[in-house]
Amino acid sequence: MTLATARPTRRALTGVAGTALPAFVDHHVHLHLIDPERLAARGIAGVVDLGGDPVALARRTTGLPRVAYAGAFLTAPGGYPRGRGWAPDAIVRDVWDASLHPGVVGGARTAVDEQADAGASVIKIALHADAGPVVSDDVLAAVIVAAAERGLAVVAHAQGAGQVERAVEAGVSALAHTPFDARVSRRLVSRAVTAGQAWISTLDIHRGAEREHAVANLRAFAARGGRVLYGTDLGNGPLPVGLNRRELLAVHEAGVRGDALIAALADPWPATVPDEAVSTFVAGPAPTDPDDVPTWLSRGTVVPTEELPRAD
Template sequence: MAEGSYIGGFTDHHVHLQLVDPNRLEQSLLGRVLDLGSAPAAVSRFAQIVAARFGDDPSGVSISYAGAFLTPPGGYPSDRAWAPPGSVREVATLADAAAAIAEMKAAGAAVIKIASNSTAGPVFGDGMINSIVRTADQLGLPVVAHAEGPGEAERMPGLGVRALAHAPFSTPLSDTEVARQAGRIAWISTLAIHDGEAREIAIDNVRRFHAHGGTVRYGTDMGNGDSPVDLNPAEVEALREAGIRGAALIRALVPVAATNGRRFLLPARDADPFDVVPAVPVRPTSGA
């Protein structure tokens, strides 16, 4: 028998399925994706189609999702042409927030996504974010934040946000701040969407965050630009540049448990995601 680990593919923790052809995922090295901003009815339909197609023997990709971005009136990305109708909920009051969270939960959301981009419009105050976090927690939904602009990433851990949708790229974080974040919040990488200074800042922040033991999750912001509907070589290379290699890189990719359908063999020695090869399905035998 070949040596290594059988997996069902890797996890991309930041995609936008309304901006790509989700059917292409079935030919990819991905086994699970987390959609962080789509119209809840549309992304729920994608997930239901996949579940119905493969039933108890999934050969496709597991889809989890947040549903719509929650943002203040006029906040990011409410004015963006790329944001599909229904993918943004503008929230003005605590009652609005509670209703939006309940709506996402009813649509099958696994997380709640808030937008906090001070470079593109108004952002929620601390009290509103804390209220959103408490309400979502009661429904078992962790909150993920798009934090952009001076000070936005820094305030999220103290408000109970569980993950940043993008590794901080607006400003270099101090070593003290990086160490503080490492023990309190996860970062979803999305390094390859940047270039120039923003890329340098993001990679340096991630390098130090990882060195302090912070949890880095592979994510690409799939749908942002011409990104592959697959494992993204540019994102993997950026993670390596940030010092996340070998077993640490595999942990960031969060391999999915192998199923009776499509499986891959990950060689134990190299621990390189591009070394995986398709593995022959193994059917369970009946009887004692």
């Protein structure tokens, strides 16, 4: 097996031989629930925060990991994640009006503008029908329009009967979680792929039937050419801070393997995060057996690119 993006190297400072790869991103984290300072040592150079205080996130301008973010969840009044212990008021905004006029209380434009003005790279909307009310179709459409006018994509937490279908129909750019409630029809998977929708993996947060559904759905999506993004929902329970071997193995199980797995890790969505100043370093040569790749990748660490000259 040959990994097109892997190159042999020897770290300039330590002399350790290994492999250089693009910088890796966890595309679904919640920074207020973890210690982000540990991420770079465990192979994560960039993160996408998909639900946090936009003011606090806007203050993170230097250091590793590089951060792109959605700012607050947009949700219906009383909807998910309102009332959760891990979701303070600062990370939730209620939206009930489809108005595209700025400054309207509860309006789609107002909520989107607040996140965009705080530096958001994507807008997050909650479509969690199992946990309370969800926004109307008109509000969902207005959020997508308002985000597009600010040059931003929309990512949805879609859970509960009909919510994945709504997200695909409405033109949501990405799903924050691979669908896990049930198996998604081949027709809907094809429509999501054709629309260019991305799915963030987050397989390791599930067990039992939900995990089986998520792996099967991601396998079908990837097999049809869907854009898969590595993401863990870090902060959701006892997940390892850094590269998650279990997540990598699950994505591999779903058929996203070798260079495709590296592409899911290194994808710059939704913004160029991180930049090329840092790379992933894994000690030792790249494995020859494809089944060894997930575990090997999980040993990566973030290193300045200038420290990793070619060694071949």
